[in-house]
Amino acid sequence: MTAPSPDVSRWSIVEGLKHYLKCNEFSYLEASMPRDFLKDAKDRYDVVVIGSGLAGLTSANILARQGRSVLLLEQHYKLGGMATWFKRPGGHIFDISLHGFPFGMVKSCRRYWTKEIAESIVQLDGVRFDNPMFSLWTSFTREDFTKQLIEKFKLEPQVVDAFFDTARGMNFYDDQQMTTGELFEKFFPGREDVIRLLMEPITYANGSTLEDPAISYGIVFSNFMSKGVFTFQGGTDKLIGQMEAELKHNGVDICINSNVQKIDVERGKVTSVEVNDKTIHCDAIVSNANVRQTIFDLVGEEKFDGNFIDDAKAVRLNNSSTQVYMALEEEDRLDVNELGDLLFSSEAPYFRTEALLSRDVTSRTYSFYYPKTRPHKKPRCLIVSSTNAKFEDWAPLPEVDYEASKQDLCETTLDALDKYVPNVRERVVHVEASTPRSFKHYTNHPAGASFGTKFEGLAVSRALPKQITGLYHAGSVGIIMSGWLGAMNYGVIVANEVDSQLMTNSSASTAGFEKSVAEDVAS
Numbered sequence: 001m002t003a004p005s006p007d008v009s010r011w012s013i014v015e016g017l018k019h020y021l022k023c024n025e026f027s028y029l030e031a032s033m034p035r036d037f038l039k040d041a042k043d044r045y046d047v048v049v050i051g052s053g054l055a056g057l058t059s060a061n062i063l064a065r066q067g068r069s070v071l072l073l074e075q076h077y078k079l080g081g082m083a084t085w086f087k088r089p090g091g092h093i094f095d096i097s098l099h100g101f102p103f104g105m106v107k108s109c110r111r112y113w114t115k116e117i118a119e120s121i122v123q124l125d126g127v128r129f130d131n132p133m134f135s136l137w138t139s140f141t142r143e144d145f146t147k148q149l150i151e152k153f154k155l156e157p158q159v160v161d162a163f164f165d166t167a168r169g170m171n172f173y174d175d176q177q178m179t180t181g182e183l184f185e186k187f188f189p190g191r192e193d194v195i196r197l198l199m200e201p202i203t204y205a206n207g208s209t210l211e212d213p214a215i216s217y218g219i220v221f222s223n224f225m226s227k228g229v230f231t232f233q234g235g236t237d238k239l240i241g242q243m244e245a246e247l248k249h250n251g252v253d254i255c256i257n258s259n260v261q262k263i264d265v266e267r268g269k270v271t272s273v274e275v276n277d278k279t280i281h282c283d284a285i286v287s288n289a290n291v292r293q294t295i296f297d298l299v300g301e302e303k304f305d306g307n308f309i310d311d312a313k314a315v316r317l318n319n320s321s322t323q324v325y326m327a328l329e330e331e332d333r334l335d336v337n338e339l340g341d342l343l344f345s346s347e348a349p350y351f352r353t354e355a356l357l358s359r360d361v362t363s364r365t366y367s368f369y370y371p372k373t374r375p376h377k378k379p380r381c382l383i384v385s386s387t388n389a390k391f392e393d394w395a396p397l398p399e400v401d402y403e404a405s406k407q408d409l410c411e412t413t414l415d416a417l418d419k420y421v422p423n424v425r426e427r428v429v430h431v432e433a434s435t436p437r438s439f440k441h442y443t444n445h446p447a448g449a450s451f452g453t454k455f456e457g458l459a460v461s462r463a464l465p466k467q468i469t470g471l472y473h474a475g476s477v478g479i480i481m482s483g484w485l486g487a488m489n490y491g492v493i494v495a496n497e498v499d500s501q502l503m504t505n506s507s508a509s510t511a512g513f514e515k516s517v518a519e520d521v522a523s
């Protein structure tokens with residue numbers, strides 16, 4: 001995602017133009033001529049994958065490895081979806097969603113991508129919390145959390161163990177009645193500080209709330225607790241570049257700037273997609289677009305059962321985000337031992353989901369990027385501040401107010417950050433913000449949803465092939481299948497279902513395989 005309009009007060013028009021010409025992969029001359037982005041695409045494929053988020057990319061790769069002919073269509077000019085980056089003059093490269101993921105990514109990348117990708121995954125050095133209830137550093141592992149909960153929060157060891165065992169024991173097939181709030185109440189009644197420690201990072205990580213099913217919390221939390229928080233050394237640009245090379249190596253045809261307008265369905269079966277005024281035929285489609293968009297915009301509700309449509313209409317979108325991207329002077333360095341990699345900071349007296357979403361921002365997650373993030377590039381230090389946000393707070397703003405609100409977001413973030421990075425205002429050479437509007441613009445997600453849909457979206461996504469033969473969805477739904485690891489693993493599950501359907505031309509059960517991926521995700 002290229003972030004929205006740069007801060008022109010700090011960035012001259014001439015510099016901007018030069019940068020545009022350099023960063024865009026096609027020349028000015030080419031850009032001024034109409035281009036056929038589908039010129040290399042064939043008329044028919046086994047599978048068309050719509051969207052190149054991590055789920056779409058992974059599905060495409062697995063299906064191609066399984067010998068299927070695959071076309072990957074992406075509406076943006078870059079692959080990656082939310083797993084993206086943008087460049088600014090001075091050698092600054094900002095990552096949008098490379099803040100942290102669980103260790104499970106190593107196994108998934110090794111199995112479903114390449115050894116090289118898996119080997120670039122490294123652990124974060126330090127995770128910090130700083131809020132009015134407590135300040136602490138943690139390795140974000142079960143061992144360290146247990147120690148802190150016993151020593152700092154004065155909890156009984158057997159209660160802490162029982163909580164971790166319960167969270168760890170939760171899986172995909174469990175009862176979904178208990179909410180996360182009820183889970184906490186059971187183990188830590190009245191302990192708002194403990195709930196904040198356990199919940200705040202997960203809310204940031206996937207937008208989940210105390211009202212969501214406890215399994216969605218338990219699985220994601222336990223994934224992180226297994227070994228800590230990890231990142232991709234080399235940056236998102238390197239990761240997506242390696243993935244693109246692997247896809248091409250496996251024979252996937254890739255077309256960017258290709259916005260699918262319609263999925264054609266005849267007699268209950270997918271037949272083709274309509275994209276850039278062309279029709280491309282296929283036996284199966286994996287849509288990595290938002291599940292609601294897939295159903296209502298790409299297929300059309302008249303193609304589904306009424307009851308299914310009622311369920312689909314009831315699927316709630318997840319929240320969106322705002323981010324502020326800040327680059328320090330070339331020579332300026334941040335110290336990882338002082339700041340850590342990830343800092344969950346809040347000025348709110350208590351943890352409240354509403355406060356995390358409010359435009360009156362009191363909570364921010366800072367990611368600090370050091371030269372170690374991209375050892376192969378010019379050494380640079382960057383900071384990205386992320387906050388959960390609601391689309392409706394930003395959508396209706398007239399352009400002037402919108403720009404002013406973004407400016408205000410930048411200013412208030414600099415003020416808040418000064419506590420951790422003294423004189424930051426004087427030290428930054430570039431500051432800009434993105435909002436829920438930016439996320440919608442660059443990924444097509446309705447309301448700029450950062451993490452797809454709420455939990456009920458998972459059942460609707462899973463039911464698609466039972467409604468229309470050959471129609472599948474893989475992408476952020478239901479928290480468990482969101483985030484880098486969740487999206488990637490969902491791509492794996494769906495690719496194997498598609499392959500199975502193509503093999504038998506029936507909706508053969510892949511429950512055994514699905515269970516093994518679910519176990520992988522939780523290990």
Ligand SMILES: Cc1cc2nc3c(=O)[nH]c(=O)nc-3n(C[C@H](O)[C@H](O)[C@H](O)COP(=O)(O)OP(=O)(O)OC[C@H]3O[C@@H](n4cnc5c(N)ncnc54)[C@H](O)[C@@H]3O)c2cc1C
Pocket residue numbers: 050051052053054055056073074075076079080081082083096097098099100101205258259260261288289290321323386439442443444445449450451452474475476477482483484485487488
């Ligand atoms: C600010 C932010 C921070 C995040 N931080 C983290 C983090 O630290 N760790 C983590 O694990 N996760 C994080 N995430 C979440 C993570 O990035 C996403 O859950 C994951 O990348 C989503 O992958 P996906 O496969 O669901 O697809 P998406 O990334 O949503 O991509 C969908 C793709 O489909 C394309 N598309 C849509 N419609 C069409 C169409 N009609 N035709 C063609 N193409 C189409 C879009 O352009 C897009 O490329 C963050 C997300 C955000 C927004």
